[in-house]
Amino acid sequence: xxxxxxxxxxxxxxxxxxxxxxxxxxxxxxxxxxxxxxxxxxxxxxxxxxxxxxxxxxxxxxxxxxxxxxxxxxxxxxxxxxxxxxxxxxxxxxxxxxxxxxxxxxxxxxxxxxxxxxxxxxxxxxxxxxxxxxxxxxxx
Amino acid sequence: xxxxxxxxxxxxxxxxxxxxxxxxxxxxxxxxxxxxxxxxxxxxxxxxxxxxxxxxxxxxxxxxxxxxxxxxxxxxxxxxxxxxxxxxxxxxxxxxxxxxxxxxxxxxxxxxxxxxxxxxxxxxxxxxxxxxxxxxxxxxxxxxxxxxxxxxxxxxxxxxxxxxxxxxxxxxxxxxxxxxxxxxxxxxxxxxxxxxxxxxxxxxxx
Numbered sequence: 001x002x003x004x005x006x007x008x009x010x011x012x013x014x015x016x017x018x019x020x021x022x023x024x025x026x027x028x029x030x031x032x033x034x035x036x037x038x039x040x041x042x043x044x045x046x047x048x049x050x051x052x053x054x055x056x057x058x059x060x061x062x063x064x065x066x067x068x069x070x071x072x073x074x075x076x077x078x079x080x081x082x083x084x085x086x087x088x089x090x091x092x093x094x095x096x097x098x099x100x101x102x103x104x105x106x107x108x109x110x111x112x113x114x115x116x117x118x119x120x121x122x123x124x125x126x127x128x129x130x131x132x133x134x135x136x137x138x139x140x
Numbered sequence: 141x142x143x144x145x146x147x148x149x150x151x152x153x154x155x156x157x158x159x160x161x162x163x164x165x166x167x168x169x170x171x172x173x174x175x176x177x178x179x180x181x182x183x184x185x186x187x188x189x190x191x192x193x194x195x196x197x198x199x200x201x202x203x204x205x206x207x208x209x210x211x212x213x214x215x216x217x218x219x220x221x222x223x224x225x226x227x228x229x230x231x232x233x234x235x236x237x238x239x240x241x242x243x244x245x246x247x248x249x250x251x252x253x254x255x256x257x258x259x260x261x262x263x264x265x266x267x268x269x270x271x272x273x274x275x276x277x278x279x280x281x282x283x284x285x286x287x288x289x290x291x292x293x294x295x296x297x298x299x300x301x302x303x304x305x306x307x308x309x310x311x312x313x314x315x316x317x318x319x320x321x322x323x324x325x326x327x328x329x330x331x332x333x334x335x336x337x338x339x340x341x342x343x344x345x346x
Contacts, residue, residue: 031263033254035325038332040254040262062266 003065004099010069015076018058020044028083028122032113034106039063041071043114045078045086047122052082059114066104070094070111083119146210156198156218164204164211167218171225171238174218181239181305181320183229192226232301233327236320239308245321255326261286262333269340283337290334297327 003011019042020027026047033040039062046056057075061068073094078086094100094108143152143165150160155168155176172179175191199222204215228234240246254262265286271279301323308316 031259033259033262035254035329038262038329038336040259040266042263060263060267062263062270 003069006073006098007065007069007100010072010098011065014059014068014072016056016058016072016079017060019060020046020056020058025049025125026122028118028120028125030114030117030119030121032110032117034063034067034110036106037063039067039107039110041067041110041114043071043074043111043118045083045118045122047083049126052084054078054081054083054086063110064104064107066098066100066107067110069098070100070107071114073097074111074115078115083122086115086119089115147208156195164199164207164214164218166214167221169221170242171221171229174221174225175229177229179239180309181232181236182302182309183232183235185230188226188229192222192230195222232298232305233324236301236305236324240317240321240324243317245317254329258330261289265333265337269337272340273343280341283341287334287337287341290330290337293330294327294334297323297330301327 020029022029022044024046026049027044028047029042029044031040031042041059041061041063043059044057045054047053048055057078059071059075061071074089077089077093081089089112091105091108091112094111095105098108100108144150145152145158145161145163146165147163148158148161150158152158152165155165155173157164168174170179175188175195177183177188177191195218199215199218201212201215201219204212207215228238237247265283268279268282268286272283301320304312304316304319304323308320312319
Protein backbone atom coordinates (compact mmCIF):
# COMPACT_ATOMS: atom_id res chain seq x y z
CA UNK A 1 0.00 0.00 0.00
CA UNK A 2 1.43 3.36 -0.98
CA UNK A 3 1.72 6.23 1.46
CA UNK A 4 0.34 9.61 0.44
CA UNK A 5 2.82 12.37 -0.43
CA UNK A 6 1.99 14.19 2.78
CA UNK A 7 2.70 11.10 4.88
CA UNK A 8 5.99 10.60 3.05
CA UNK A 9 6.91 14.25 3.58
CA UNK A 10 6.32 14.02 7.34
CA UNK A 11 8.03 10.64 7.48
CA UNK A 12 11.14 11.82 5.66
CA UNK A 13 11.24 15.25 7.31
CA UNK A 14 9.48 14.82 10.62
CA UNK A 15 8.76 18.16 12.31
CA UNK A 16 9.50 18.79 15.96
CA UNK A 17 11.19 15.53 16.86
CA UNK A 18 12.67 15.62 20.31
CA UNK A 19 11.73 16.05 23.91
CA UNK A 20 10.97 18.75 26.45
CA UNK A 21 11.75 18.76 30.15
CA UNK A 22 9.22 16.37 31.59
CA UNK A 23 9.69 17.73 35.10
CA UNK A 24 8.85 21.32 34.14
CA UNK A 25 5.54 22.68 35.44
CA UNK A 26 4.49 24.12 32.10
CA UNK A 27 5.29 21.00 30.08
CA UNK A 28 2.62 18.37 29.49
CA UNK A 29 3.68 14.86 28.46
CA UNK A 30 1.52 12.19 26.89
CA UNK A 31 2.67 8.68 26.09
CA UNK A 32 0.24 6.41 24.30
CA UNK A 33 0.56 3.01 22.70
CA UNK A 34 -1.28 0.87 20.19
CA UNK A 35 -1.82 -2.65 21.43
CA UNK A 36 -2.13 -4.22 17.97
CA UNK A 37 1.10 -3.05 16.38
CA UNK A 38 3.20 -2.08 19.38
CA UNK A 39 3.51 1.53 18.21
CA UNK A 40 4.34 3.94 20.99
CA UNK A 41 4.11 7.71 20.77
CA UNK A 42 5.34 10.42 23.10
CA UNK A 43 4.04 13.93 22.61
CA UNK A 44 4.94 16.95 24.71
CA UNK A 45 3.75 20.54 24.80
CA UNK A 46 5.21 23.59 26.47
CA UNK A 47 2.59 26.15 27.41
CA UNK A 48 2.93 29.82 28.28
CA UNK A 49 1.08 29.80 31.55
CA UNK A 50 -0.21 33.39 31.37
CA UNK A 51 -1.88 32.96 27.97
CA UNK A 52 -2.50 29.21 27.87
CA UNK A 53 -0.90 29.14 24.41
CA UNK A 54 1.23 26.19 23.32
CA UNK A 55 4.56 27.65 22.30
CA UNK A 56 6.36 24.41 21.59
CA UNK A 57 5.41 20.82 20.80
CA UNK A 58 7.74 17.85 20.44
CA UNK A 59 7.23 14.20 19.68
CA UNK A 60 9.03 10.92 19.34
CA UNK A 61 7.19 7.99 17.81
CA UNK A 62 8.21 4.40 17.36
CA UNK A 63 5.95 3.01 14.71
CA UNK A 64 4.97 2.99 11.08
CA UNK A 65 5.14 5.92 8.67
CA UNK A 66 1.53 6.88 9.30
CA UNK A 67 2.02 6.98 13.06
CA UNK A 68 5.10 9.16 12.65
CA UNK A 69 3.33 11.44 10.17
CA UNK A 70 0.22 11.71 12.39
CA UNK A 71 2.24 12.80 15.40
CA UNK A 72 4.49 15.08 13.36
CA UNK A 73 1.42 16.81 11.92
CA UNK A 74 -0.14 17.03 15.38
CA UNK A 75 2.86 18.92 16.75
CA UNK A 76 2.65 21.37 13.85
CA UNK A 77 -1.00 22.01 14.51
CA UNK A 78 -0.52 22.35 18.25
CA UNK A 79 1.90 25.24 18.12
CA UNK A 80 0.13 28.57 18.62
CA UNK A 81 -3.11 26.99 19.81
CA UNK A 82 -4.48 27.37 23.32
CA UNK A 83 -4.73 24.19 25.34
CA UNK A 84 -8.50 24.18 24.89
CA UNK A 85 -8.22 24.67 21.13
CA UNK A 86 -5.74 21.79 21.11
CA UNK A 87 -8.35 19.48 22.53
CA UNK A 88 -10.58 20.18 19.55
CA UNK A 89 -8.11 18.52 17.14
CA UNK A 90 -9.82 15.33 15.99
CA UNK A 91 -8.32 12.21 14.55
CA UNK A 92 -10.57 12.67 11.52
CA UNK A 93 -8.81 15.99 10.77
CA UNK A 94 -5.53 14.10 10.66
CA UNK A 95 -7.01 11.36 8.48
CA UNK A 96 -8.23 13.97 6.01
CA UNK A 97 -5.02 16.01 5.96
CA UNK A 98 -2.79 12.96 5.44
CA UNK A 99 -5.24 10.95 3.29
CA UNK A 100 -4.81 7.97 5.60
CA UNK A 101 -6.39 4.73 4.37
CA UNK A 102 -8.85 2.89 6.68
CA UNK A 103 -6.21 0.45 7.97
CA UNK A 104 -4.15 3.41 9.24
CA UNK A 105 -6.93 5.29 10.99
CA UNK A 106 -5.76 3.91 14.32
CA UNK A 107 -2.53 5.90 13.88
CA UNK A 108 -4.52 9.13 13.84
CA UNK A 109 -6.52 7.97 16.87
CA UNK A 110 -3.22 7.41 18.64
CA UNK A 111 -2.12 10.95 17.81
CA UNK A 112 -5.39 12.39 19.12
CA UNK A 113 -5.02 10.33 22.29
CA UNK A 114 -1.45 11.60 22.67
CA UNK A 115 -2.60 15.23 22.41
CA UNK A 116 -5.29 14.62 25.04
CA UNK A 117 -2.85 12.83 27.33
CA UNK A 118 -0.31 15.65 27.05
CA UNK A 119 -2.89 18.37 27.71
CA UNK A 120 -4.34 16.37 30.62
CA UNK A 121 -0.87 16.04 32.10
CA UNK A 122 -0.31 19.79 31.74
CA UNK A 123 -3.67 20.59 33.34
CA UNK A 124 -2.99 18.21 36.17
CA UNK A 125 0.31 19.95 36.84
CA UNK A 126 -1.52 23.26 36.83
CA UNK A 127 -4.08 21.94 39.30
CA UNK A 128 -6.99 21.80 36.86
CA UNK A 129 -9.14 18.66 37.15
CA UNK A 130 -8.71 16.32 34.21
CA UNK A 131 -11.26 16.44 31.39
CA UNK A 132 -13.82 13.68 30.90
CA UNK A 133 -12.39 10.84 28.82
CA UNK A 134 -13.03 11.58 25.16
CA UNK A 135 -15.53 9.58 23.15
CA UNK A 136 -13.55 7.35 20.82
CA UNK A 137 -14.14 7.69 17.12
CA UNK A 138 -13.12 5.84 14.04
CA UNK A 139 -11.30 3.05 15.84
CA UNK A 140 -11.49 -0.64 14.94
CA UNK B 141 -36.78 -35.70 24.40
CA UNK B 142 -33.12 -35.69 23.41
CA UNK B 143 -31.61 -36.12 19.96
CA UNK B 144 -32.39 -39.26 18.03
CA UNK B 145 -30.02 -41.54 16.08
CA UNK B 146 -30.15 -41.04 12.31
CA UNK B 147 -29.81 -44.82 11.79
CA UNK B 148 -31.95 -46.59 14.39
CA UNK B 149 -34.00 -43.67 15.77
CA UNK B 150 -32.79 -44.63 19.26
CA UNK B 151 -32.07 -41.90 21.78
CA UNK B 152 -28.53 -40.53 21.74
CA UNK B 153 -26.92 -40.41 25.16
CA UNK B 154 -23.30 -39.50 24.35
CA UNK B 155 -22.14 -36.71 22.08
CA UNK B 156 -20.86 -38.88 19.23
CA UNK B 157 -22.15 -42.43 19.04
CA UNK B 158 -25.64 -43.89 19.32
CA UNK B 159 -25.97 -45.84 22.52
CA UNK B 160 -28.27 -48.40 20.83
CA UNK B 161 -26.77 -49.21 17.42
CA UNK B 162 -23.35 -47.58 17.83
CA UNK B 163 -23.65 -45.43 14.69
CA UNK B 164 -21.54 -42.28 14.54
CA UNK B 165 -23.73 -39.20 14.71
CA UNK B 166 -23.30 -35.77 13.20
CA UNK B 167 -20.62 -34.40 15.56
CA UNK B 168 -21.21 -31.29 17.69
CA UNK B 169 -19.15 -28.34 16.46
CA UNK B 170 -18.52 -27.05 19.97
CA UNK B 171 -15.14 -28.37 21.09
CA UNK B 172 -16.09 -28.77 24.74
CA UNK B 173 -19.23 -30.72 23.83
CA UNK B 174 -17.27 -32.76 21.30
CA UNK B 175 -14.72 -33.87 23.88
CA UNK B 176 -17.47 -34.42 26.44
CA UNK B 177 -15.43 -32.63 29.06
CA UNK B 178 -17.93 -29.97 30.12
CA UNK B 179 -17.35 -26.34 29.20
CA UNK B 180 -14.90 -25.51 31.95
CA UNK B 181 -11.84 -23.41 31.24
CA UNK B 182 -9.77 -25.30 33.78
CA UNK B 183 -8.85 -28.41 31.86
CA UNK B 184 -6.80 -31.33 33.12
CA UNK B 185 -4.25 -31.79 30.31
CA UNK B 186 -3.82 -35.50 31.06
CA UNK B 187 -7.56 -36.19 30.88
CA UNK B 188 -7.82 -34.19 27.68
CA UNK B 189 -4.95 -36.08 26.08
CA UNK B 190 -6.42 -39.41 27.11
CA UNK B 191 -9.77 -38.46 25.60
CA UNK B 192 -8.03 -37.29 22.41
CA UNK B 193 -6.25 -40.63 21.94
CA UNK B 194 -9.45 -42.52 22.69
CA UNK B 195 -11.44 -40.50 20.14
CA UNK B 196 -8.64 -40.71 17.59
CA UNK B 197 -8.95 -44.49 17.78
CA UNK B 198 -12.77 -44.50 17.72
CA UNK B 199 -12.95 -42.07 14.80
CA UNK B 200 -10.17 -43.56 12.68
CA UNK B 201 -11.28 -43.65 9.02
CA UNK B 202 -10.33 -47.33 8.75
CA UNK B 203 -13.20 -48.18 11.06
CA UNK B 204 -15.71 -46.63 8.69
CA UNK B 205 -14.70 -47.99 5.26
CA UNK B 206 -17.54 -50.53 5.27
CA UNK B 207 -20.05 -48.26 7.00
CA UNK B 208 -22.88 -46.34 5.31
CA UNK B 209 -21.84 -43.27 3.37
CA UNK B 210 -23.54 -41.01 5.91
CA UNK B 211 -21.40 -42.40 8.71
CA UNK B 212 -18.24 -42.08 6.63
CA UNK B 213 -18.94 -38.42 6.10
CA UNK B 214 -19.63 -37.96 9.84
CA UNK B 215 -16.29 -39.59 10.57
CA UNK B 216 -14.45 -37.20 8.28
CA UNK B 217 -16.16 -34.23 9.87
CA UNK B 218 -15.54 -35.59 13.37
CA UNK B 219 -11.85 -36.24 12.69
CA UNK B 220 -11.38 -32.68 11.59
CA UNK B 221 -13.18 -31.26 14.65
CA UNK B 222 -11.17 -33.64 16.83
CA UNK B 223 -7.84 -32.29 15.59
CA UNK B 224 -8.82 -28.63 15.54
CA UNK B 225 -10.47 -28.97 18.94
CA UNK B 226 -7.50 -30.67 20.52
CA UNK B 227 -5.15 -28.00 19.22
CA UNK B 228 -7.37 -25.29 20.75
CA UNK B 229 -8.30 -26.96 24.03
CA UNK B 230 -4.81 -28.15 24.97
CA UNK B 231 -3.47 -24.58 24.96
CA UNK B 232 -4.80 -22.38 27.78
CA UNK B 233 -4.60 -19.18 25.73
CA UNK B 234 -6.24 -20.68 22.62
CA UNK B 235 -8.87 -22.27 24.84
CA UNK B 236 -9.68 -18.97 26.52
CA UNK B 237 -9.80 -17.14 23.16
CA UNK B 238 -12.24 -19.80 21.95
CA UNK B 239 -14.56 -19.23 24.89
CA UNK B 240 -14.23 -15.45 24.56
CA UNK B 241 -15.11 -15.57 20.85
CA UNK B 242 -18.17 -17.63 21.71
CA UNK B 243 -19.18 -14.90 24.16
CA UNK B 244 -18.72 -11.89 21.91
CA UNK B 245 -15.29 -11.00 23.22
CA UNK B 246 -13.04 -11.95 20.32
CA UNK B 247 -9.74 -10.15 19.76
CA UNK B 248 -11.10 -7.66 17.24
CA UNK B 249 -14.51 -7.02 18.65
CA UNK B 250 -13.67 -3.82 20.42
CA UNK B 251 -10.90 -1.32 20.82
CA UNK B 252 -8.19 -2.27 23.26
CA UNK B 253 -5.69 -0.07 25.02
CA UNK B 254 -2.02 -0.69 25.48
CA UNK B 255 -1.44 -1.18 29.23
CA UNK B 256 -0.99 2.46 30.35
CA UNK B 257 1.30 1.61 33.26
CA UNK B 258 3.78 0.01 30.86
CA UNK B 259 4.00 2.79 28.30
CA UNK B 260 6.88 4.66 29.85
CA UNK B 261 8.92 1.46 30.04
CA UNK B 262 7.95 0.54 26.49
CA UNK B 263 9.07 3.93 25.30
CA UNK B 264 12.43 3.58 27.06
CA UNK B 265 12.82 0.08 25.64
CA UNK B 266 12.23 1.41 22.14
CA UNK B 267 14.82 4.13 22.67
CA UNK B 268 17.35 1.51 23.72
CA UNK B 269 16.41 -0.75 20.80
CA UNK B 270 17.00 2.16 18.41
CA UNK B 271 20.43 2.69 19.90
CA UNK B 272 21.27 -0.99 19.63
CA UNK B 273 20.07 -1.19 16.04
CA UNK B 274 22.27 1.75 15.17
CA UNK B 275 25.24 -0.17 16.56
CA UNK B 276 25.47 1.13 20.11
CA UNK B 277 26.23 -2.01 22.12
CA UNK B 278 26.04 -0.13 25.42
CA UNK B 279 22.24 -0.25 25.10
CA UNK B 280 22.30 -4.04 25.52
CA UNK B 281 22.13 -4.35 29.34
CA UNK B 282 19.10 -2.05 29.58
CA UNK B 283 17.27 -4.14 26.99
CA UNK B 284 18.17 -7.41 28.69
CA UNK B 285 16.96 -6.02 31.98
CA UNK B 286 13.71 -4.82 30.44
CA UNK B 287 13.20 -8.25 28.86
CA UNK B 288 13.69 -9.97 32.19
CA UNK B 289 11.13 -7.65 33.74
CA UNK B 290 8.63 -8.37 30.99
CA UNK B 291 9.21 -12.13 31.27
CA UNK B 292 8.34 -11.83 34.95
CA UNK B 293 5.12 -10.01 34.01
CA UNK B 294 4.25 -12.82 31.61
CA UNK B 295 4.58 -15.36 34.40
CA UNK B 296 2.33 -13.22 36.59
CA UNK B 297 -0.19 -12.96 33.76
CA UNK B 298 -0.21 -16.74 33.43
CA UNK B 299 -1.03 -17.28 37.07
CA UNK B 300 -3.77 -14.64 37.07
CA UNK B 301 -5.13 -16.32 33.95
CA UNK B 302 -5.45 -19.64 35.78
CA UNK B 303 -7.14 -17.89 38.71
CA UNK B 304 -9.69 -16.24 36.42
CA UNK B 305 -10.35 -19.57 34.68
CA UNK B 306 -11.44 -20.87 38.05
CA UNK B 307 -13.55 -17.76 38.61
CA UNK B 308 -15.35 -18.37 35.28
CA UNK B 309 -15.80 -22.07 36.01
CA UNK B 310 -17.43 -21.33 39.32
CA UNK B 311 -19.96 -18.93 37.81
CA UNK B 312 -17.95 -15.70 37.58
CA UNK B 313 -19.88 -14.71 34.43
CA UNK B 314 -19.17 -11.55 32.44
CA UNK B 315 -16.83 -10.12 35.04
CA UNK B 316 -14.62 -13.18 34.77
CA UNK B 317 -14.69 -13.09 30.96
CA UNK B 318 -13.78 -9.39 30.88
CA UNK B 319 -10.92 -10.09 33.23
CA UNK B 320 -9.68 -12.95 31.04
CA UNK B 321 -9.92 -10.71 27.97
CA UNK B 322 -7.81 -8.02 29.59
CA UNK B 323 -5.21 -10.49 30.85
CA UNK B 324 -4.88 -11.98 27.36
CA UNK B 325 -4.55 -8.53 25.77
CA UNK B 326 -1.85 -7.55 28.23
CA UNK B 327 -0.09 -10.88 27.77
CA UNK B 328 -0.07 -10.54 23.99
CA UNK B 329 1.25 -7.00 24.17
CA UNK B 330 4.11 -7.99 26.46
CA UNK B 331 4.87 -11.05 24.35
CA UNK B 332 5.30 -8.86 21.29
CA UNK B 333 7.65 -6.57 23.18
CA UNK B 334 9.79 -9.48 24.33
CA UNK B 335 9.79 -10.93 20.81
CA UNK B 336 10.97 -7.66 19.23
CA UNK B 337 13.56 -7.07 21.91
CA UNK B 338 14.93 -10.61 21.69
CA UNK B 339 15.13 -10.32 17.92
CA UNK B 340 17.17 -7.13 18.27
CA UNK B 341 19.44 -8.72 20.91
CA UNK B 342 20.19 -11.75 18.76
CA UNK B 343 20.48 -9.89 15.45
CA UNK B 344 23.96 -9.97 13.91
CA UNK B 345 25.97 -6.93 14.96
CA UNK B 346 25.76 -4.27 12.26
